[in-house]
Amino acid sequence: MVGELSYLLGLQVKQTNYELFICQxxxxxxxxxxxxxxxxxxxxxxxxxxxxxxxxxxxxxxxxxxxxxxxxxxxxxxxxxxxxxxxxxxxxxxxxxxxxxxxxxxxxxxxxxxxxxxHGIIYSRESNLDLVSHSDTDWAGNADDRKSTSGGCFYVGSNLVS
Known part of the structure; x- marks a missing residue:
């Protein structure tokens, strides 16, 4: 009702017909x-x-x-x-x-x-709906307590979602 989203909670949003760009x-x-x-x-x-x-x-x-x-x-x-x-x-x-x-x-x-x-994140509107994930771990990488650090990312098509 108020038009296209351009700014919300410190997030700047730029929309085109093909993509959505979010940056701060x-x-x-x-x-x-x-x-x-x-x-x-x-x-x-x-x-x-x-x-x-x-x-x-x-x-x-x-x-x-x-x-x-x-x-x-x-x-x-x-x-x-x-x-x-x-x-x-x-x-x-x-x-x-x-x-x-x-x-x-x-x-x-x-x-x-x-x-x-x-810099920011681009979400393409012309992306497929395949779910892809990547993860990595440095086994016992912390020199102090030998704890591991792990992380991962999830994509829907070419769009990073988490």
Missing amino acids: SKYAKDLVKRFELNSKKHTKIPISTSAKLGYDPTGRSVDQTVYKSMIGSLLYLTASRPNIAFNVGECTRFQADPKESHLSAVKGSIRYINRTAN
Whole structure:
């Protein structure tokens, strides 16, 4: 009754006859500005692939409130940015006692968001209805407690749904 959907709860929606594009570019830019990382060097990947985050007993503690605020903001952004979900999930494990190394990883993810603020998800209207899933696990990949991390994604045709 009010026309085509274009903005809802921080999600920007662009519709054409062939596809639906969902992004959170305004929210992403505001997030970067709020944590004052817009003038910092951008990163090409959200978190270093060689560095493993772990419990850091010798590291300097950082403010939990700021750390949790950053994590919460990034978690909301994963609605349209599943490419950062793993990194954010890794960083959430250290909310009880975040160290500088953990904060550095979170800031790296935010700097990546600054570089890729206009990315989002495209849903094609001309897709088939085949259900396809992919999953991956790093068996005992956590160096601290040897727990495994697993993840997966589900597609209906070429459209990511979960």
